[in-house]
Amino acid sequence: MARGWLRYPQPMERPTAIIGAALGGDSFEDLISQAEATGAQAVQIFLGDPQSWSAPAGYPSEELRTAMERAGLTLYIHAPYVINVATSNNKVRIPSRKLLGYTMKVAAAAGAAGVVVHGGHVVEGDEPALGYANWAKALTEVSALNLSTPLLIENTAGGERAMARHLNSIAELWKVIAEFDAGFCLDTCHAHAGGLNMETLVADIMSITGRIDLVHANGSRDEAGSGRDRHANFGQGLLPGEVVARILHESGAPAIIETPGSNEDQAKDIAFLKNVLAGIA
Numbered sequence: 001m002a003r004g005w006l007r008y009p010q011p012m013e014r015p016t017a018i019i020g021a022a023l024g025g026d027s028f029e030d031l032i033s034q035a036e037a038t039g040a041q042a043v044q045i046f047l048g049d050p051q052s053w054s055a056p057a058g059y060p061s062e063e064l065r066t067a068m069e070r071a072g073l074t075l076y077i078h079a080p081y082v083i084n085v086a087t088s089n090n091k092v093r094i095p096s097r098k099l100l101g102y103t104m105k106v107a108a109a110a111g112a113a114g115v116v117v118h119g120g121h122v123v124e125g126d127e128p129a130l131g132y133a134n135w136a137k138a139l140t141e142v143s144a145l146n147l148s149t150p151l152l153i154e155n156t157a158g159g160e161r162a163m164a165r166h167l168n169s170i171a172e173l174w175k176v177i178a179e180f181d182a183g184f185c186l187d188t189c190h191a192h193a194g195g196l197n198m199e200t201l202v203a204d205i206m207s208i209t210g211r212i213d214l215v216h217a218n219g220s221r222d223e224a225g226s227g228r229d230r231h232a233n234f235g236q237g238l239l240p241g242e243v244v245a246r247i248l249h250e251s252g253a254p255a256i257i258e259t260p261g262s263n264e265d266q267a268k269d270i271a272f273l274k275n276v277l278a279g280i281a
């Protein structure tokens with residue numbers, strides 16, 4: 001190349017998106033060998049039982065950080081499913097904030113790229129506005145922790161009182177929490193099942209949040225608008241994998257697959273996405 005000639009990066013030379021998988025395992029070594037088996041460049045884990053309120057005290061976050069760094073893996077932590085910071089029910093909201101704070105602290109110590117948490121919902125009889133206000137309170141606590149790891153609020157599939165299912169609710173939530181710099185995790189199965197327009201999805205979300213930090217790239221076993229949260233592998237179910245790949249491409253964000261089956265099934269899903277993405281680029 002001639003000297004002084006600035007060569008602009010061509011679209012084909014753009015770094016390909018990081019694609020990882022939601023994985024478990026008996027140990028960090030097991031986790032890493034599963035990441036190798038699936039071809040995942042990133043892993044998403046729970047710190048403990050996702051249906052349990054008990055925070056795993058004394059979590060070995062430094063050990064996790066070292067293991068991830070050695071393996072060259074990007075780490076995401078998924079907060080437990082029981083967390084619902086939006087609800088007016090004190091018995092759920094207060095422990096939810098506590099457990100979320102703990103999860104955030106461990107994630108930051110482990111060098112995680114983000115903590116994913118579901119948008120939650122209000123109880124019957126409560127105005128959605130109460131849920132948005134409760135979110136603002138939760139984020140006030142989270143931001144007081146001053147952590148480098150961002151909190152990524154994930155869209156959910158079902159329920160009419162959900163904070164992050166329909167676009168209008170996501171928009172209202174984002175207005176109320178604007179000052180907190182929260183991130184967004186876009187789950188394709190949840191968007192499809194939640195009844196969102198998959199053609200305009202990325203533009204619609206970007207116009208509200210201004211960011212998509214992570215895509216949960218999942219197929220769906222159910223029809224659009226079903227409200228059901230049942231993930232499917234690509235090539236199966238009722239959400240074409242090509243649609244998921246296009247959304248991933250448009251978002252420009254890293255992806256985590258949360259598809260069912262064995263490591264082999266997940267390896268196929270990751271290979272499928274990479275293959276389609278290579279064709280788009």
Ligand SMILES: [Zn+2]
Nearest residue numbers: 154187216258
């Ligand atoms: Zn998800």
